[in-house]
Amino acid sequence: xxxxxxxxxxxxxxxxxxxxxxxxxxxxxxxxxxxxxxxxxxxxxxxxxxxxxxxxxxxxxxxxxxxxxxxxxxxxxxxxxxxxxxxxxxxxxxxxxxxxxxxxxxxxxxxxxxxxxxxxxxxxxxxxxxxxxxxxxxxxxxxxxxxxxxxxxxxxxxxxxxxxxxxxxxxxxxxxxxxxxxxxxxxxxxxxxxxxxxxxxxxxxxxxxxxxxxxxxxxxxxxxxxxxxxxxxxxxxxxxxxxxxxxxxxxxxxxxxxxxxxxxxxxxxxxxxxxxxxxxxxxxxxxxxxxxxxxxxxxxxxxxxxxxxxxxxxxxxxxxxxxxxxxxxxxxxxxxxxxxxxxxxxxxxxxxxxxxxxxxxxxxxxxxxxxxxxxxxxxxxxxxxxxxxxxxx
Amino acid sequence: xxxxxxxxxxxxxxxxxxxxxxxxxxxxxxxxxxxxxxxxxxxxxxxxxxxxxxxxxxxxxxxxxx
Ligand SMILES: Cc1cc2nc3c(=O)[nH]c(=O)nc-3n(C[C@H](O)[C@H](O)[C@H](O)COP(=O)(O)OP(=O)(O)OC[C@H]3O[C@@H](n4cnc5c(N)ncnc54)[C@H](O)[C@@H]3O)c2cc1C
Ligand code: SF4
Ligand code: SF4
Numbered sequence: 001x002x003x004x005x006x007x008x009x010x011x012x013x014x015x016x017x018x019x020x021x022x023x024x025x026x027x028x029x030x031x032x033x034x035x036x037x038x039x040x041x042x043x044x045x046x047x048x049x050x051x052x053x054x055x056x057x058x059x060x061x062x063x064x065x066x067x068x069x070x071x072x073x074x075x076x077x078x079x080x081x082x083x084x085x086x087x088x089x090x091x092x093x094x095x096x097x098x099x100x101x102x103x104x105x106x107x108x109x110x111x112x113x114x115x116x117x118x119x120x121x122x123x124x125x126x127x128x129x130x131x132x133x134x135x136x137x138x139x140x141x142x143x144x145x146x147x148x149x150x151x152x153x154x155x156x157x158x159x160x161x162x163x164x165x166x167x168x169x170x171x172x173x174x175x176x177x178x179x180x181x182x183x184x185x186x187x188x189x190x191x192x193x194x195x196x197x198x199x200x201x202x203x204x205x206x207x208x209x210x211x212x213x214x215x216x217x218x219x220x221x222x223x224x225x226x227x228x229x230x231x232x233x234x235x236x237x238x239x240x241x242x243x244x245x246x247x248x249x250x251x252x253x254x255x256x257x258x259x260x261x262x263x264x265x266x267x268x269x270x271x272x273x274x275x276x277x278x279x280x281x282x283x284x285x286x287x288x289x290x291x292x293x294x295x296x297x298x299x300x301x302x303x304x305x306x307x308x309x310x311x312x313x314x315x316x317x318x319x320x321x322x323x324x325x326x327x328x329x330x331x332x333x334x335x336x337x338x339x340x341x342x343x344x345x346x347x348x349x350x351x352x353x354x355x356x357x358x359x360x361x362x363x364x365x366x367x368x369x370x371x372x373x374x375x376x377x378x379x380x381x382x383x384x385x386x387x388x389x390x391x392x393x
Numbered sequence: 394x395x396x397x398x399x400x401x402x403x404x405x406x407x408x409x410x411x412x413x414x415x416x417x418x419x420x421x422x423x424x425x426x427x428x429x430x431x432x433x434x435x436x437x438x439x440x441x442x443x444x445x446x447x448x449x450x451x452x453x454x455x456x457x458x459x
Contacts, residue, residue, distance in 0.1 A: 033425055224443055252446045253410045253412060
C-alpha cells in the first residue's frame with residue numbers, strides 16, 4: 001500500500017503530525033506497536049496549560065485529571081519553597097486517554113491509524129528509502145510513502161535505521177520509576193518536587209496530584225547511576241513512612257535529557273520527539289517539546305509535498321535548532337551546573353529563596369532568582385558558590 | 394579488551410519500557426512485544442544494565458560456551 005506520509009509512533013509527536021498533514025489533505029498512515037494507544041503510560045502526566053491553545057488541542061475534561069496552581073520545592077534538609085499562582089498554571093492529564101484522543105483527532109482529520117503494528121525495517125529502492133516494513137498481528141506489511149516520520153519515542157529505531165545518529169551517552173538520559181498511588185498530606189493544587197543527592201541523584205522525586213488523595217509519585221535519576229530508579233523511590237517512600245500499599249499502576253521508562261539530535265532529517269526521513277531527544281533537560285518534560293517540534297516538522301512536510309521538493313524538509317532541522325535547539329542547549333548548560341550543587345547548596349538556596357520576593361520568583365524571572373541568591377552573605381563568603389551562580393547567569 | 398558477555402533479561406521484572414534499547418549504542422536490543430537481544434551486535438559495554446530503571450538485565454560470561 002502507498003501513502004504520502006507514514007508516521008511511526010502514536011505518542012505525542014506522531015498524532016500531531018498525522019493530524020496536521022491529514023488536515024492539509026495528504027494521505028497519512030500512523031502506526032503504533034501498542035495494542036491500545038496510550039497504554040501503558042510512561043509519564044508523570046504534568047503539562048503546562050499553554051499547550052492547548054498553542055497546539056490547537058481541545059481542553060477536553062476526559063483527559064484532564066486535575067488543574068494545578070504552582071509548585072512546591074523541598075531541599076534535602078526539608079526547607080520549602082512554594083510558588084503559587086492565582087490562575088491555573090498546568091494540568092495533570094490522563095495519558096491513556098490523551099494519546100488516544102490525539103490519535104482520534106488525527107483519524108477524524110483523515111489519517112489512517114493502526115495499532116498493534118510494529119515497524120521492523122525500511123524498504124529501500126534504487127538507493128532511496130521508499131517506506132516501512134511492519135508487522136501487524138504477526139502479518140508482514142509493506143507501507144510505501146514519500147515521507148517517513150520517526151516519532152517512535154525513546155527506544156526509536158526508525159531514525160537509526162535510516163542513518164540518522166540519535167546516539168547519546170547514558171549520562172544524557174534519566175531512568176524513571178513511578179507509582180500511581182493513593183497518597184495524602186500534600187496540597188493537591190500544587191506539584192511537589194524533592195531534590196538532593198541522596199534523594200534523587202541528578203533528578204528529583206515528584207508528586208503530581210490526580211485527585212485529592214491520588215497522585216503520580218515518581219523519580220528520575222541519571223541513567224549511568226549504579227543503583228536503580230526503583231531503589232531510590234522505594235527508599236524515599238520508606239524513609240518518609242509513606243505506605244506504598246495502595247498502588248494503581250507502576251510506570252517505568254527512560255527520558256532523554258540532553259543529546260539533542262543534530263541532523264533531524266535525512267532525505268525523506270524525519271525524527272521528532274523523544275526519538276530526537278527533544279526534551280527539556282532540566283525537568284525531563286517532553287510532551288510540550290514534542291508538540292513544538294511536531295508543529296515545525298508538519299509545516300515543512302506540507303510545504304515539501306505541495307512543492308514536490310523534499311529538500312525543503314531540511315528546513316525543519318534549521319528552524320527547530322534556531323527556535324528550540326538553541327534554547328534547550330542553554331537549559332542543558334544550566335542543568336550541568338546544577339549537577340555540581342551539594343546538598344548544603346540546595347538547602348541554602350531554597351532557604352534563601354523562600355525568604356526572597358516570592359512574587360518575582362513565581363513570575364519566573366530567572367535573573368532575579370540568581371541575583372537574590374548572589375546577595376546572601378553565605379553565598380558571598382563562598383567563591384565556589386559565586387562561581388556556580390555566575391555560570392548559571 | 395572488554396570481556397565479551399551476553400545480556401539476559403528477567404522477563405518477570407522487565408516492563409518493556411524500551412529504555413535499554415534506546416541507550417544501546419549498537420542496536421543490539423529491540424523492545425517490541427518482547428525483549429530481544431542480538432549478540433552479534435553487542436559490544437559488551439553494559440550501558441543497558443546500569444540504565445534499566447528496575448534492574449531487569451544482567452550479563453553472563455560467554456566463556457566455556459561453544
Ligand atoms: C516516568 C516518566 C515520566 C515523565 N513525566 C513527564 C511529565 O510529567 N511531563 C512531560 O511533559 N513529559 C514527561 N515525560 C516525558 C514524556 O513522556 C515524553 O517526552 C513524551 O511521551 C514524548 O512523546 P513522543 O511522541 O516523542 O514519544 P512517545 O510518547 O514515547 O511515543 C512513541 C510511540 O512510538 C511507539 N513505537 C516505538 N517503536 C515503535 C515501532 N518500532 N513500531 C511502532 N510503534 C513504535 C511506542 O509504542 C509509543 O507509543 C516522562 C517520561 C517518563 C519515562
Ligand atoms: S530498560 Fe529494563 S524494564 Fe525497560 S525494557 Fe529494558 S530491561 Fe525492560
Ligand atoms: S552491553 Fe552495550 S552493546 Fe550490549 S546490549 Fe547492552 S548496551 Fe547494547
